[in-house]
Amino acid sequence: xxxxxxxxxxxxxxxxxxxxxxxxxxxxxxxxxLIVAAIWIFLTVQSDVFFTGRNIGVLLSQVSMTAITxxxxxxxxxxxxxxxxxxxMQAFVGVIVMSVLNxxxxxxxxxxxxxxxxxxxxxxxxVISLRLGxxxxxxxxxxxxxxxxxxxGFTDASIQNTHKIxxxxxxxxxxxxxxxxxxxxxxxIFLIFYFVxxxxxxxxxxxxxGANPEAATLAGIPVRMVKLAGFVLTxxxxxxxxxxLLSRLNSGQNGIGAGFELEAIGAVLLGGTSLSGGEGSMVGxxxxxxxxxxxxxxxxxxxxxxxxxxxxxxxxIIVAVLLDARRRRRMGQD
Amino acid sequence: xxEKQPLLNLRSIAKAFPGTQALNGVDFSLHAGEVxxxxxxxxxxxxxxxxxxxxxxxxxxxxxxxxxEAVEFHSPADSLAHRIKVVxxxxxxxxxxxxxxNVFLGNLPKKAFRTVDWNELYARTSExxxxxxxxxxxxxxxxxxxxxxxxLVEIARALSRQAQxxxxxxxxxxxxxxxxxxLFTVIRRLQGLGVGIMYVSxxxxxxxxxxxxxxxxxxxxxxxxxxxxxxxxxxxxTWMVGREVKDLYPRxxxxxxxxxxxxxxxxxxxxxxxxxxxxxxxIVAVFGLMGSGVHNLGRLIFGNLPRTGSVRLLGQxxxxxxxxxxxxxxxGFLTENRKSDGLLLPLSVKENITLVSxxxxxxxxxxxxxxxxxxxxxxxxxxxxxxPGIAQKIRYLSxxxxxxxxxxxxxxxxxxxxxxxxxxxxxxxGSKAEMYRLMDDMAHQGMGxxxxxxxxxxxxxxxxxxxxxxQGRSAGRWISRDDATQQDLMTAAAVQLDPAS
Numbered sequence: 001x002x003x004x005x006x007x008x009x010x011x012x013x014x015x016x017x018x019x020x021x022x023x024x025x026x027x028x029x030x031x032x033x034l035i036v037a038a039i040w041i042f043l044t045v046q047s048d049v050f051f052t053g054r055n056i057g058v059l060l061s062q063v064s065m066t067a068i069t070x071x072x073x074x075x076x077x078x079x080x081x082x083x084x085x086x087x088x089m090q091a092f093v094g095v096i097v098m099s100v101l102n103x104x105x106x107x108x109x110x111x112x113x114x115x116x117x118x119x120x121x122x123x124x125x126x127v128i129s130l131r132l133g134x135x136x137x138x139x140x141x142x143x144x145x146x147x148x149x150x151x152x153g154f155t156d157a158s159i160q161n162t163h164k165i166x167x168x169x170x171x172x173x174x175x176x177x178x179x180x181x182x183x184x185x186x187x188x189i190f191l192i193f194y195f196v197x198x199x200x201x202x203x204x205x206x207x208x209x210g211a212n213p214e215a216a217t218l219a220g221i222p223v224r225m226v227k228l229a230g231f232v233l234t235x236x237x238x239x240x241x242x243x244x245l246l247s248r249l250n251s252g253q254n255g256i257g258a259g260f261e262l263e264a265i266g267a268v269l270l271g272g273t274s275l276s277g278g279e280g281s282m283v284g285x286x287x288x289x290x291x292x293x294x295x296x297x298x299x300x301x302x303x304x305x306x307x308x309x310x311x312x313x314x315x316x317i318i319v320a321v322l323l324d325a326r327r328r329r330r331m332g333q334d
Numbered sequence: 335x336x337e338k339q340p341l342l343n344l345r346s347i348a349k350a351f352p353g354t355q356a357l358n359g360v361d362f363s364l365h366a367g368e369v370x371x372x373x374x375x376x377x378x379x380x381x382x383x384x385x386x387x388x389x390x391x392x393x394x395x396x397x398x399x400x401x402x403e404a405v406e407f408h409s410p411a412d413s414l415a416h417r418i419k420v421v422x423x424x425x426x427x428x429x430x431x432x433x434x435x436n437v438f439l440g441n442l443p444k445k446a447f448r449t450v451d452w453n454e455l456y457a458r459t460s461e462x463x464x465x466x467x468x469x470x471x472x473x474x475x476x477x478x479x480x481x482x483x484x485x486l487v488e489i490a491r492a493l494s495r496q497a498q499x500x501x502x503x504x505x506x507x508x509x510x511x512x513x514x515x516x517l518f519t520v521i522r523r524l525q526g527l528g529v530g531i532m533y534v535s536x537x538x539x540x541x542x543x544x545x546x547x548x549x550x551x552x553x554x555x556x557x558x559x560x561x562x563x564x565x566x567x568x569x570x571x572t573w574m575v576g577r578e579v580k581d582l583y584p585r586x587x588x589x590x591x592x593x594x595x596x597x598x599x600x601x602x603x604x605x606x607x608x609x610x611x612x613x614x615x616x617i618v619a620v621f622g623l624m625g626s627g628v629h630n631l632g633r634l635i636f637g638n639l640p641r642t643g644s645v646r647l648l649g650q651x652x653x654x655x656x657x658x659x660x661x662x663x664x665x666g667f668l669t670e671n672r673k674s675d676g677l678l679l680p681l682s683v684k685e686n687i688t689l690v691s692x693x694x695x696x697x698x699x700x701x702x703x704x705x706x707x708x709x710x711x712x713x714x715x716x717x718x719x720x721x722p723g724i725a726q727k728i729r730y731l732s733x734x735x736x737x738x739x740x741x742x743x744x745x746x747x748x749x750x751x752x753x754x755x756x757x758x759x760x761x762x763x764g765s766k767a768e769m770y771r772l773m774d775d776m777a778h779q780g781m782g783x784x785x786x787x788x789x790x791x792x793x794x795x796x797x798x799x800x801x802x803x804x805q806g807r808s809a810g811r812w813i814s815r816d817d818a819t820q821q822d823l824m825t826a827a828a829v830q831l832d833p834a835s
Binding site (some may be wrong): 007098199200201202204207208212214215217218219220222223274278279 | 368476600636638658659661662667669674675676677678679680685689692693696699700701703743
């Protein structure tokens with residue numbers, strides 16, 4: 001974890017440099033940082049467009065949905081659980097929120113309904129995984145299908161924007177002081193949950209229940225409640241992503257978000273969060289998301305067939321899991 | 335020993351881990367037909383050496399020779415190929431497979447078309463088991479065996495591969511006295527077959543019972559290698575600890591105060607109708623043999639297993655099924671499986687130590703890092719936990735220091751009563767005395783201590799009052815440890831009830 005590095009007793013500029021070098025070369029976050037930096041430099045040289053405020057804004061806006069969901073997913077994976085249903089949530093929340101907006105012209109109500117759906121699906125995921133004891137990967141894969149079905153059941157076509165709420169369109173497309181709103185949401189949510197994960201007792205408990213649930217129980221930690229909070233948080237953040245996506249697309253589409261879950265989970269794993277729980281890094285997730293976005297952006301800028309974008313996600317997951325396995329072997333964990 | 339070529343000869347082996355020099359140029363040799371004991375405190379480097387011999391770690395420096403020939407082990411397969419077998423404390427058997435399948439795992443006798451020759455398999459397994467004095471059906475699943483029997487299956491597995499070097503890591507830690515005796519019989523039989531045995535243990539009396547030579551490590555250094563017959567027990571202790579241990583049991587009983595913990599007719603798991611009281615300033619021990627239920631008692635009281643009956647702390651009922659409630663009311667519990675039930679391996683020493691008390695350093699859920707670090711540093715200091723820093727991942731600490739960290743976890747809480755299940759399991763002689771002193775201190779500060787133990791000398795050495803448990807029921811109480819003799823306690827714990835009564 002990032003926060004701990006300050007615990008070392010040694011100070012002074014020399015040891016600061018040593019630690020920075022160690023971070024860059026020996027942690028997954030550091031290596032990711034180097035890779036991102038290298039690709040950015042490469043793309044800046046290769047393309048006149050890449051390193052412009054506009055392109056970076058587009059790049060970060062496009063990835064903001066994945067990023068926001070990945071923040072929740074990081075916490076959930078550290079707690080030893082996973083949520084594969086977030087992809088279908090993009091469609092389900094989208095069609096319902098759009099229809100609420102169209103019918104009521106009430107922005108607050110639309111957003112509240114969207115977030116409430118996140119809470120409900122998160123709770124259902126938690127109950128199936130924690131109460132009924134079904135492995136959360138299987139449980140939420142089932143939910144992926146169920147929620148997708150619900151989106152199709154709700155509407156057999158996409159729901160077009162007929163409301164007149166300009167503010168809603170601004171969420172996904174507007175700017176604040178020159179920065180796109182989705183990027184502001186993304187950074188704010190990232191910072192808040194970076195703090196929650198590294199500086200609060202809840203963050204500590206998330207690590208503990210993922211590392212050793214039995215030890216956590218015996219230490220008086222409400223293991224199920226902590227994991228439940230992780231599921232609900234992931235559900236709500238998936239809803240936030242869905243609302244931003246809805247605003248960007250300007251219509252609720254029942255088929256949207258296929259493969260979204262893979263992108264979010266892949267980014268978290270690539271960021272150094274362990275599949276076996278107890279270990280993970282919000283900074284790593286952030287860098288991984290940026291890397292993912294950069295690769296997609298680069299594919300477009302370098303005029304490579306953009307169908308390969310999806311393939312990149314898959315490749316990244318394999319690399320991420322390999323890195324995780326290698327790191328665990330090195331630590332003598334088998 | 336003979337002047338013959340040793341089977342195994344390790345010279346100047348060195349191995350470093352982040353922050354620690356685990357082994358610093360140690361030597362160890364093993365001859366055919368010899369039992370060579372390796373002893374040392376936790377963190378002495380025994381486990382590291384075992385893992386090097388097993389091919390799990392590669393040494394940074396030094397030479398491994400098998401029958402005079404230098405070899406390099408890049409993986410466990412290399413070590414196996416040189417007919418070396420390590421029998422670990424935690425046995426690596428497949429519980430759902432039969433004894434025979436486990437013994438010949440990876441090496442099953444085959445018939446035509448590479449199908450398993452079951453008749454041959456069972457016949458050969460029976461033979462091996464009989465060699466070891468074990469008369470059980472080779473078709474039984476491993477999960478149906480006792481730990482002692484499983485250990486023998488591991489040894490049979492070694493024999494099936496013609497192992498010439500067998501390394502036993504704390505082989506008796508989960509065995510009863512009679513099981514230990516039969517293990518020793520097996521070891522002597524192996525000696526007769528010319529197998530060399532490296533015997534790693536904490537228990538000095540076992541060294542005298544079985545070993546020919548003994549080597550002592552301390553802090554990764556080789557301290558001494560001597561014939562056991564020429565070595566006094568006090569020498570071994572001094573070598574291990576680096577100083578003389580005068581008083582292993584420093585208990586100075588005080589005046590017991592009010593009743594703190596009342597356990598009233600508690601039943602559940604393997605326990606039936608058990609009652610006890612712990613007063614302030616008192617150390618109460620429950621003594622029982624393996625399988626007596628003594629360990630379940632802790633979980634029942636703490637609320638980690640469903641129970642009937644009542645548990646009160648200072649008159650307040652502690653809810654069943656809620657360790658959280660027990661902790662809030664001032665009850666702590668150190669389980670006997672501290673590693674699996676206690677450690678958060680991916681987390682730091684600090685995060686492990688403050689796991690229970692972290693709320694005390696937090697305001698509105700936000701942790702005050704400075705307070706937390708200060709509290710952790712105090713514990714590290716008080717318990718002399720050896721770590722390069724409190725941010726170090728706990729998985730890099732030695733077993734003994736991991737244990738101390740887990741005890742430290744409870745010292746940060748304002749507890750009324752602490753339940754210690756097997757307080758010194760896996761702890762070396764030097765730390766044992768420290769642990770007992772700590773318990774004595776806590777009692778003098780007005781806490782109540784409940785010890786659950788299967789070790790007789792410990793119970794007699796540390797407890798003010800003793801309760802014996804047998805088959806889940808109370809089987810005798812002693813008001814003061816001065817009244818109790820080893821004989822009394824062992825009789826109460828071990829003798830079968832008359833079936834008619």
